[in-house]
Amino acid sequence: MSFVPPLAASTVADILLDLFIVLLAAKIGDEIFKRIRQPAIVGEILAGIIVGPAVFGLVELGETLTVFAELGVVFLLFWVGLETRLSDLLQVGKVAGLAGVLGVILPFAGGVALGFGMGEETGTAVFLGAALVATSVGITSAVLLEMGAMDRTESRAILGAAIVDDILALVLVGVATGIAETGEFDPLTALVVLAIAVGFVVFVGVGGTKLLQARPALLQTPKFSESPLLPGVIICLGLAAFAAEIGLAAIIGAFLAGMMIAETKDEDPIEEEVAPLYAFFPPFFFVVIGMQVDLDAFTDLGTDALLLGVTALAVVTKFAGAWLGARSLGPKGAAFVGVGMVPRGEVGIIVASIGLAAGAFDEELFAVIVGMSILTTLIVPPVLRRLADADAPDGVT
Amino acid sequence: MSFVPPLAASTVADILLDLFIVLLAAKIGDEIFKRIRQPAIVGEILAGIIVGPAVFGLVELGETLTVFAELGVVFLLFWVGLETRLSDLLQVGKVAGLAGVLGVILPFAGGVALGFGMGEETGTAVFLGAALVATSVGITSAVLLEMGAMDRTESRAILGAAIVDDILALVLVGVATGIAETGEFDPLTALVVLAIAVGFVVFVGVGGTKLLQARPALLQTPKFSESPLLPGVIICLGLAAFAAEIGLAAIIGAFLAGMMIAETKDEDPIEEEVAPLYAFFPPFFFVVIGMQVDLDAFTDLGTDALLLGVTALAVVTKFAGAWLGARSLGPKGAAFVGVGMVPRGEVGIIVASIGLAAGAFDEELFAVIVGMSILTTLIVPPVLRRLADADAPDGVT
Numbered sequence: 001m002s003f004v005p006p007l008a009a010s011t012v013a014d015i016l017l018d019l020f021i022v023l024l025a026a027k028i029g030d031e032i033f034k035r036i037r038q039p040a041i042v043g044e045i046l047a048g049i050i051v052g053p054a055v056f057g058l059v060e061l062g063e064t065l066t067v068f069a070e071l072g073v074v075f076l077l078f079w080v081g082l083e084t085r086l087s088d089l090l091q092v093g094k095v096a097g098l099a100g101v102l103g104v105i106l107p108f109a110g111g112v113a114l115g116f117g118m119g120e121e122t123g124t125a126v127f128l129g130a131a132l133v134a135t136s137v138g139i140t141s142a143v144l145l146e147m148g149a150m151d152r153t154e155s156r157a158i159l160g161a162a163i164v165d166d167i168l169a170l171v172l173v174g175v176a177t178g179i180a181e182t183g184e185f186d187p188l189t190a191l192v193v194l195a196i197a198v199g200f201v202v203f204v205g206v207g208g209t210k211l212l213q214a215r216p217a218l219l220q221t222p223k224f225s226e227s228p229l230l231p232g233v234i235i236c237l238g239l240a241a242f243a244a245e246i247g248l249a250a251i252i253g254a255f256l257a258g259m260m261i262a263e264t265k266d267e268d269p270i271e272e273e274v275a276p277l278y279a280f281f282p283p284f285f286f287v288v289i290g291m292q293v294d295l296d297a298f299t300d301l302g303t304d305a306l307l308l309g310v311t312a313l314a315v316v317t318k319f320a321g322a323w324l325g326a327r328s329l330g331p332k333g334a335a336f337v338g339v340g341m342v343p344r345g346e347v348g349i350i351v352a353s354i355g356l357a358a359g360a361f362d363e364e365l366f367a368v369i370v371g372m373s374i375l376t377t378l379i380v381p382p383v384l385r386r387l388a389d390a391d392a393p394d395g396v397t
Numbered sequence: 398m399s400f401v402p403p404l405a406a407s408t409v410a411d412i413l414l415d416l417f418i419v420l421l422a423a424k425i426g427d428e429i430f431k432r433i434r435q436p437a438i439v440g441e442i443l444a445g446i447i448v449g450p451a452v453f454g455l456v457e458l459g460e461t462l463t464v465f466a467e468l469g470v471v472f473l474l475f476w477v478g479l480e481t482r483l484s485d486l487l488q489v490g491k492v493a494g495l496a497g498v499l500g501v502i503l504p505f506a507g508g509v510a511l512g513f514g515m516g517e518e519t520g521t522a523v524f525l526g527a528a529l530v531a532t533s534v535g536i537t538s539a540v541l542l543e544m545g546a547m548d549r550t551e552s553r554a555i556l557g558a559a560i561v562d563d564i565l566a567l568v569l570v571g572v573a574t575g576i577a578e579t580g581e582f583d584p585l586t587a588l589v590v591l592a593i594a595v596g597f598v599v600f601v602g603v604g605g606t607k608l609l610q611a612r613p614a615l616l617q618t619p620k621f622s623e624s625p626l627l628p629g630v631i632i633c634l635g636l637a638a639f640a641a642e643i644g645l646a647a648i649i650g651a652f653l654a655g656m657m658i659a660e661t662k663d664e665d666p667i668e669e670e671v672a673p674l675y676a677f678f679p680p681f682f683f684v685v686i687g688m689q690v691d692l693d694a695f696t697d698l699g700t701d702a703l704l705l706g707v708t709a710l711a712v713v714t715k716f717a718g719a720w721l722g723a724r725s726l727g728p729k730g731a732a733f734v735g736v737g738m739v740p741r742g743e744v745g746i747i748v749a750s751i752g753l754a755a756g757a758f759d760e761e762l763f764a765v766i767v768g769m770s771i772l773t774t775l776i777v778p779p780v781l782r783r784l785a786d787a788d789a790p791d792g793v794t
Contacts, residue, residue: 276670
């Protein structure tokens with residue numbers, strides 16, 4: 001019978017308790033790190049390591065927490081979108097494109113080379129390359145927002161580069177899955193995936209923005225509700241879900257939704273009203289990243305060495321690629337963009353999971369990729385802050 | 398390995414799509430009902446019937462939607478708590494207590510009598526009584542908030558009576574489960590359950606409120622975050638989870654949390670900041686109620702007749718009990734309280750599920766209780782609005 005509630009009342013009680021513990025832990029980690037003048041999100045990730053299976057095991061990662069984490073990064077990027085104008089993004093288009101493409105090519109080549117060097121099969125090597133490509137713009141965005149640095153040219157360049165990065169990563173993961181599963185490279189499928197992803201971004205980002213520029217009233221039909229919050233949130237969820245359904249990151253859809261809505265006249269009220277959603281959900285995203293740490297996987301010294309090597313390769317190749325692409329912003333600006341692209345965050349963990357499912361990664365490589373994703377995520381925020389606290393970067397496009 | 402994300406990216410994409418569909422459907426139902434000047438929540442429940450398995454089956458009721466629905470009613474009652482002062486509640490204490498107790502005794506007696514009249518066993522008869530007791534204060538609160546009638550004496554009386562009602566219902570469900578499973582009535586367990594529930598409400602409601610009256614600074618430590626939102630929401634989630642863990646409704650904890658926080662000086666900013674959470678989550682609660690409708694269960698005329706009989710009994714006994722208890726508010730005030738206590742909503746559905754799990758209800762009786770819960774929920778909002786639109790009720794405590 002379709003009637004029966006799928007969860008017993010006691011299960012719902014347990015899930016409420018999990019949400020409470022996660023939010024409380026995040027807040028405590030956040031406050032401690034603010035007081036020692038470190039990036040709050042690092043405190044939240046460490047809180048996740050502590051309450052998660054790695055240390056106390058107070059909370060298990062189930063469906064609800066996973067969805068809350070996803071909504072966390074979705075509302076984070078929605079917020080970033082609300083602070084971004086299409087015109088600002090187009091202005092840094094060339095730098096962002098270059099940084100995005102070079103920031104994909106170098107890590108991919110590095111990962112593939114490392115894979116072959118380790119004597120792995122083609123599927124595994126290609127997957128290793130794809131895993132090194134992933135960039136978590138959510139982490140960088142959170143740091144930039146915390147520093148109030150979202151309106152800098154470098155920040156726009158990072159956002160634009162992250163979109164290019166995500167599209168190429170999507171194609172590469174598709175290619176890698178194909179090779180791991182069938183042993184063959186299928187260029188036609190890769191082209192179709194690329195065309196759909198680019199089409200979505202251009203159609204929604206440019207088309208949607210122009211539409212709302214021309215007709216902001218679409219979100220403010222006089223009798224349609226008291227506030228634009230729910231229409232805005234519905235558009236965000238719809239585009240995030242659509243992006244995710246075609247295999248892109250949901251956050252790309254959320255970001256484009258925010259950018260569209262930013263064009264309407266009533267931008268300010270919607271920012272005020274989205275703020276509590278933006279305060280409520282993102283802590284789940286950061287804590288859940290920490291919960292995915294499994295310290296037991298790193299008791300073997302060989303694994304530790306591999307982790308350090310892969311992490312170093314991930315940092316150097318991504319930084320070098322993005323830096324090269326962004327060098328028209330001057331050395332400091334390029335360094336800012338390069339560092340901003342380094343965190344692999346949840347995207348690296350997702351690619352690792354796909355690789356595990358496709359049989360390309362064994363448990364050790366999987367643990368190494370997850371470890372690398374979290375290490376790059378923990379390293380970047382303090383560095384980025386220091387770079388921003390130094391003199392304003394020289395040179396602008 | 399504890400690492401592996403529990404959900405594939407495609408599953409997360411599907412859940413995002415479900416959330417989008419539910420929110421969009423709720424908004425459409427809401428707007429249509431506002432335009433035809435009917436209570437918006439009825440439109441949202443009907444939207445749930447349409448997108449749910451009963452009609453189009455666009456969305457399945459899984460873990461995430463269940464948790465979102467629960468958070469919906471939790472934030473709804475948190476909001477109601479924020480608009481309630483303990484002193485106002487204590488002022489209507491006598492009326493609320495009488496309305497609560499009589500509003501439990503009559504439906505319980507009616508249900509048990511009906512059960513024995515139908516030739517059911519003791520366990521089933523007692524469960525039927527317990528199922529008729531359940532009151533969904535969430536539904537009534539939503540209607541009162543929509544009408545801006547939350548500060549009326551009758552509304553306070555309904556809130557107080559609902560707390561009494563929920564405590565007694567908890568005890569009755571415990572007793573009924575004991576009888577259904579062991580065939581015996583265990584007075585000691587019943588007393589312990591009662592003592593814990595009353596203790597929680599008094600300790601948190603009165604003690605917590607006095608604490609925050611004396612030290613509002615507890616929520617505003619200067620360096621502790623920019624806004625009181627997250628501490629407030631954390632307290633709400635914590636008390637909701639705690640109430641749920643001891644078997645009370647989570648909403649009782651959420652309501653008490655709101656009432657505590659309302660005593661702190663910065664009540665107004667927190668209301669502003671909770672507003673978007675209150676706009677975001679409750680639609681899931683109403684849509685999910687509608688999704689639990691299974692029209693197929695009512696193709697049998699005998700079942701339909703039973704549904705009508707049980708619904709009539711549920712309406713008449715609850716109205717009469719609460720009316721008798723509240724008659725010091727004058728006939729109109731008492732009628733308002735009586736009608737306000739009628740909706741069974743999600744609480745009736747939960748009791749029905751427990752009865753099904755305990756073996757006290759067969760599928761037909763289960764479907765009938767769920768149907769009764771939804772019918773009482775759909776009937777009340779228009780009636781309550783009409784009562785409120787009529788002259789202000791005469792007489793006050």
